[in-house]
Amino acid sequence: MRRLPLRSRLALLSALAVTVAIAAMALVSWFAVRDRLYGQLDKSIEGSPVPPMFAQFPHYAGPGIQAGSDPLAPQISHDPCDAGRPPAFGTQDGQDLGSTGRSTVFTPPPGTSLTYVSTDGSSCAVGSSTQVRTDPGDLAVLDAPHGSRTWRDGVDVKGQAVRVEVVAAADGQGVFLKSQSYQPVDDSLTGMAWLLFVISVLGIGGAATAGLLVSRAALRPVDQLTEAVEHVARTEDLAVRMPVSGDDEIARLSESFNAMTAALQASREEQKRLVDDAGHELRTPLTSLRTTIDLLIRSDESHRPLPDGKRTELLTGARTQMRELTVLIADLLELSRPEQGAPAVTSPVALHEVVENAIERVRPRGAARETPVSIQADIDPWFTHGDGPALERAVVNLLDNAVKFAPPGTTVDVRLTRGELTVRDRGPGVPPEELPHVFERFWRSPSARAMPGSGLGLAIAARAVREAGGAVALERPPDGVGAIARLRLPGVGAA
DSSP states (O other): OTTSOHHHHHHHHHHHHHHHHHHHHHHHHHHHHHHHHHHHHHHHHHHSOOOOTTEEEEEEOOTTOOTTOOTTSEEEESOTTOTTOOSSOSEETTEEOOOSTTOEEOOOOTTOEEEEEETTSOEEEOTTOOOBOOOTTGGGGGGSOTTOEEEEEEEBTTSOEEEEEEEEOTTSSEEEEEEEESHHHHHHHHHHHHHHHHHHHHHHHHHHHHHHHHHHHHHHHHHHHHHHHHHHHHHOOTTOOOOOOSSSHHHHHHHHHHHHHHHHHHHHHHHHHHHHHHHHHHHHHHHHHHHHHHHHHHHHHHTOOOOTTHHHHHHHHHHHHHHHHHHHHHHHHHHHSOOOSSOSSOEEEEHHHHHHHHHHHHHHHHHTSSSOOEEEEEEOOOEEEEOHHHHHHHHHHHHHHHHHHSOTTOEEEEEEETTEEEEEEOSSOOOGGGGGGTTSTTOOOGGGTTSSOOSOHHHHHHHHHHHTTOEEEEEOOTTOSSEEEEEEOOOBSOO
């Protein structure tokens, strides 16, 4: 079945399900009707009477009749099995043979056969009944309590299956076997079986057709989605979107497909932008390095030495540019790594120690300025989970950014309280319209483009904080002087 198309499998499974349901209903219906018909048959047999004790049974006189009597005249007897009785009795030539006093001529009801079995084992049919073959246990009902009866299946002398009720005769000298043929019931059940079979075949055929139509209609959105996926795989066109209607599984699948293609498209655009921005940022230091190296090589080839100190200046500048290039490449490698919802290495981190280490790394840079910039810290213990080195680098980037823009001789305030780290400088700040862009890659404020840097530090810091489950933002202080970088991380104040 796995080799069949999904549409065929759905149609086949629906047809099988309907087949099982129809077959089960047909069987239940047939057995219910059969039990009902058999119950009615038993009630019909049970409701048919048996001869009373003084019933009259006509017969013809046999040998030894009295002289002068008519041998063809019907005689009256109280013995159902009296010898010489003709097959039909109860009436003779349309005349009632019955009846005076308590004696009556008994005739079994239509459709019911009555067989009498005497205690000596002899049996006979009463009236026009068809005699039923006796069973050795039939006479056992005589020993049962008064009014007892037994049921059994039997066969008459014609070989037909019959339902038999065994009841005791009124005089206690024998039993009567009341019976009716199974043939009418079996004919009805056979006709019903054929009718149910035809209905089942028609129902199964209709179910298969309906299943095929329903599967086609239900899988039409899946076909459209398949065509869209194949189009994307063939053309790499990530702008394809599926129409979404409703809130069923197909709609959810279409929404997921649209979200996936949108994410892939955004990732591709982000990757392209990263490559373009990286190429632009790398072009400047590479051009400067190439110019410096060309000057040094040309000086050596032309045997024209550079002025005193110029060679040293060029080499020092080349080394500085190499350092900046190395940092830029490391930042690009960091940003090119796929962002994760959780840190790759999760371990307890003492955030206060991370901040102290970052301050110690950045403090010399502030002190190296012509007019030193100091860092004043107020740090409370705070423990969190995350990647310690990545968080330390994020804090270093925030401090570096504050020290770089802090006016000479000012102080950068660092405070860690209840998992919230604030870094404030008193520099020019960031205009409100530029605040939403400060954490974007390669973004640099127009007023800061003349300063060294690649515009990746804050983007790397934001990424490290997000992966640790925190948040970072840049705000303007209430007094409007400088900027405040605010970093929040979940955790506890005790180890």
